Amino acid sequence: MFKLPKNLFRPLRPVFRPTRLYSSVPLTAETYKDKVSINDKFKKLNDSDIEFFKGILKDESGLITGDDCLGYNEDWMRKYRGQSQLVLKPRTTEQVSMILKYCNANNLPVVPQGGNTGLVGGSNPIFDEIIISVANLNNIRSFDPVSGIFKCDAGVILETADNYLADNGYIFPLDLGAKGSCHVGGVVATNAGGLRLLRYGSLHGTVLGLEAVLPDGTIYNSMNSLRKDNTGFDLKQLFIGSEGSIGIITGVSILCPIRSSSVNVALLGVSSYEMVQKVFIESKKELGEILSAFEFMDLNSQKLVGQYLKLDHPLEDEYPFYVLIETSGSNKDHDDEKLETFLANQMEAELVNDGIIAQDESQLRNLWSWRESIPEASTMNGGVYKYDVSLPLDDLYSLVEASSERLRGEGLVDFEDGSKPVVEAIGYGHLGDGNLHLNVCVREYSKSVESVLEPFIYQWIQEHKGSISAEHGLGFQKKNYVGYTKNDIEIKLMKEIKHHYDPHGIMNPYKYITA
């Protein structure tokens, strides 16, 4: 077979962290000194601790100290930087257990880390917490081709898991732009949503069992759970979306659906947000069971992607909004027919102004790249303030307009003028799930911009009955804003659970929840 060069027809790029060319990221403890201060009750790490960990880990490569910790201290957005002097990379669940037990007994704070692609500063230390990376827990444990149950270590990279499943005709029920770097355990710990949630539902439904280590070293194991199991509390749910606050996930068992043999992707140009909603309703009606993604993007997000990929947009003219529709089914003729009829109807009803359909796999990937590259494109000028929110569909886009207006009012925005701190507020997201990503793309992180945005945005969301975190979690970024979405009783119950499992508060301290 002839091998075409890999770069033919511009395929997707791996997820690159924003460039490291310029100066290092300022310390979180400096940038946010008004928000956080070190807790003196924690013990300072010393040589005998390190000796102890060496004894547990045995091989040298699992223990990183000093300046080599930098990559683990900085976050993906280059917004946060911790000061950890020690990264531990255990290879077995037992090692994780021994490490945590020791830290718990000695009051040593820890930060669990997966692929370090989290977007709320949750995966990095603030001060000198020990980083426990599960990257070396990376074996696929088993796959049952009849039930579709897949079991693996927490540190398996999402894309590796999905490729393995693809070879077996199955698909991982979650997909997101960071799949080349994020871990299966990491996405469970954040309860990530992503591009397939519309079709396959949330991890709260698809995860069947977990293996996790509690601060006192206890190994909780529900890896053998079945799909239906009504025997008391569903404890694994506590870990899904807990963001490393009560334990370290070491193994995941998840139910995977069959991979669709026929996938279509169309990219549409739409004249207003109102029309986007109409197209969404119609797509649910006409595409029904084969609709697998409905993503929307505004014009500015597409302009940035064009600059980032250095390409012309696949649609010739500009439109205020773009919609990417994906269908997945088992019968190509049936799906093609359905999609084409649906699109013809949309054009005829003038809900859609223009559109294209991918004719082969590379075109399909290219169209997706105009959606999936937005996170990278949004940071390319220096940085990004990310707000990942759920809102009633009617109000979804108004938040972008309100934020943009507010920034404009302060004279902070200009798409071209490099002397303004803000490039633009852009909006895109999983419309099918009522989830908006508001990204305020900046040339540099600055207090003056942040104070215009926060708490304004959180208040706006509260007024419109939304959630301040649809899928990215709370981490460090939103630690003071939980109250905008959860009521006092909810917060009290969460704290009680935290305190019960982590009485010394060593797990991911200084983040959204403290013991």
Added chain:
Amino acid sequence: MSLKILVPVKRVIDFAVKPIINKAQTGVETKGVKFSMNPFCDIALEESLKIRESNKGLVDEIHAVSIGPTKAQDILRTALAKGADTSTLVDVGDEEVEPLAVAKILKKIVEKQQSNLIILGKQAIDDDSNQTGQMLAGLLGWPQATNASKVEINGDEISVTREIDGGSDTLKAKLPMIITTDLRLNEPRYVKLPNIMKAKKKPLEKLSPKDLDIEISKRLQTLKVQAPPERPAGVKVESVDELIEKLKQVKAI
């Protein structure tokens, strides 16, 4: 002068799909596999559309032809949606057709359509023969320019640039002629929605080899299809010293 362009397009396993050899080792697994237009054919089609767009009134007709199973209609519909005017499917069922037979069929279509310019892919990515264009040129007795990376029209003369080791090579010929396309000639377009609808109404004629008086016979016999031997996995080294040690072991340095 006006151009009547013929663009042959082949239905092949999508280039992004990793082919798997079937259990009987007689070929690759095709069940449940995604098929698309051969990328080089797509480039040939794109070039013909570009010629029409950049030379107003020059192109009379772009005709797409596919030789393959009934399903190859999908590929023709794509070609029509991208901008071909008319099309023909020569339905050969599931039979594999060798380049010479393809060239013979194409010759008949050329005569039928009175084409004077044929733009086709330099090869199909399934059998990688890279023969059809050349054989067709032989059968028709027309000039050929293979592996085009640039095509320019000056009056009734066409010049074709091809990439060669250390530079480029430019050929000139008068119509009628045959051009086969290389990878970097252009980048194929997307299909626009309204054009998909319009394509449904464009002509798609269905013929059998018999209708063209062609007998398809096989000159080649496939004995066995096998995957290349797997490469041994790489090794990770912990330090530069270890790397040097390992390289010395295999006598690389």
